[in-house]
Amino acid sequence: GENVEQHPSTLSVQEGDSAVIKCTYSDSASNYFPWYKQELGKRPQLIIDIRSNVGEKKDQRIAVTLNKTAKHFSLHITETQPEDSAVYFCAASWNSGYSTLTFGKGTMLLVSP
Amino acid sequence: GAGVSQTPSNKVTEKGKYVELRCDPISGHTALYWYRQSLGQGPEFLIYFQGTGAADDSGLPNDRFFAVRPEGSVSTLKIQRTERGDSAVYLCASSPGSGEQFFGPGTRLTVL
Numbered sequence: 001g002e003n004v005e006q007h008p009s010t011l012s013v014q015e016g017d018s019a020v021i022k023c024t025y026s027d028s029a030s031n032y033f034p035w036y037k038q039e040l041g042k043r044p045q046l047i048i049d050i051r052s053n054v055g056e057k058k059d060q061r062i063a064v065t066l067n068k069t070a071k072h073f074s075l076h077i078t079e080t081q082p083e084d085s086a087v088y089f090c091a092a093s094w095n096s097g098y099s100t101l102t103f104g105k106g107t108m109l110l111v112s113p
Numbered sequence: 114g115a116g117v118s119q120t121p122s123n124k125v126t127e128k129g130k131y132v133e134l135r136c137d138p139i140s141g142h143t144a145l146y147w148y149r150q151s152l153g154q155g156p157e158f159l160i161y162f163q164g165t166g167a168a169d170d171s172g173l174p175n176d177r178f179f180a181v182r183p184e185g186s187v188s189t190l191k192i193q194r195t196e197r198g199d200s201a202v203y204l205c206a207s208s209p210g211s212g213e214q215f216f217g218p219g220t221r222l223t224v225l
Contacts, residue, residue, distance in 0.1 A: 006155075032212045043117075043204070043216045044156065051212070089155045098144050098163060098210055100172070103155030 002027040004092050006104025014112055019080050021107045023090035024072040030092040033066060033073045034101070039086045047088075048075070080111045115139070117217035119205050125223045126195055134190040134220045138207030144168075145188050146214060147180055148204040156204050156216075162188060195224045 003026040013019050025033075034049035050057045050064045050073065057064050061080075066073040077084055087106045093099040118137045126132050138145050144163055148156035158172040162182040170180075177195075182188040192199055202221050206214040 004155075034213065036216075043218045046213055046215065049213065091155070093212070095212075098161075098168070098208065099212075100146065100158040100161050100169060101148075101156070101214060102158070106153070106155050 002030060002092055002094070002102040004090060004102050004104040006090050006107060008107060009105065010108045010110070012110045012112065013080050015080060015082060017080055019075075019077045019084070019109055019111075021075045021088055021090070021109070022072060023074070023092075023104050024070075025092040025102075026071070027092070027094060028068075028071065029094045032093045032095070032099070033064070034091050035064060035075050036089045036091065036103075037086045038089065038106075044089060077109075080109075082111050082113050085109055085111045117205055117207050117215055119203075119217040119220050121220060122218065123221045123223075125225065127225050128195060128197060130195050130224075132192050132195055132222065134192075134203050134222070136188045136190070136205030136207075136217060138186060138188070138205070139209075139215060140186075142207035142209050142215075143185070144208040144210060144214075145182060146206040146208070147188070147190050148206065150202045150204055150219070159190070159203075192222075195222075197224045200224045 031052035036044035038044045063076040090104045091101040147159040150156045160170040177193045180190045202219040205217045
């Protein structure tokens with residue numbers, strides 16, 4: 001089955017800096033890659049996703065890049081703010097319609113003011 | 114509109130007891146997923162419904178776990194003879210079929 005590795009496990013940045021979180025996946029059939037933000041005690045919230053037919057997608061301060069050849073994808077957050085502090089999870093699935101998600105172990109992002 | 118809801122938010126039970134966890138998906142979403150999240154880990158897949166039927170139950174850890182979705186909307190996850198290792202947050206997600214999955218707030222299950 002699919003295996004998703006996520007790095008780093010923790011990331012501390014100063015407010016205004018950029019943050020990058022990287023994930024690799026094992027199943028070359030995977031074609032849908034969402035990112036979730038989870039604040040302490042809250043539900044995971046979908047913040048951005050990318051499908052295998054594009055290499056990059058951007059939404060305001062958040063961007064995701066995908067390299068299918070290398071089987072890795074990354075989350076980029078620019079101009080970080082304290083409210084960006086949370087645990088971020090990457091995930092992968094092989095069917096962008098109906099399919100289960102395989103998650104990474106998460107990255108705890110701490111943005112210091 | 115209303116998001117995915119789950120009840121109860123917290124459940125404390127004793128080892129060996131039976132528990133039921135409920136999920137109300139977003140109206141109109143045909144797919145419903147159950148995941149389990151342990152502390153410091155990402156959600157792990159348990160079972161997925163397409164309509165009323167379980168399309169994939171390969172994530173259920175053993176036959177003590179069972180889930181139903183009799184009318185294609187609300188789903189109930191049932192755990193028999195609970196064990197301390199079952200303690201976790203049980204998350205439900207629903208999807209309209211475009212890939213995006215929207216999660217509920219979870220039920221925190223504690224087995225004493």
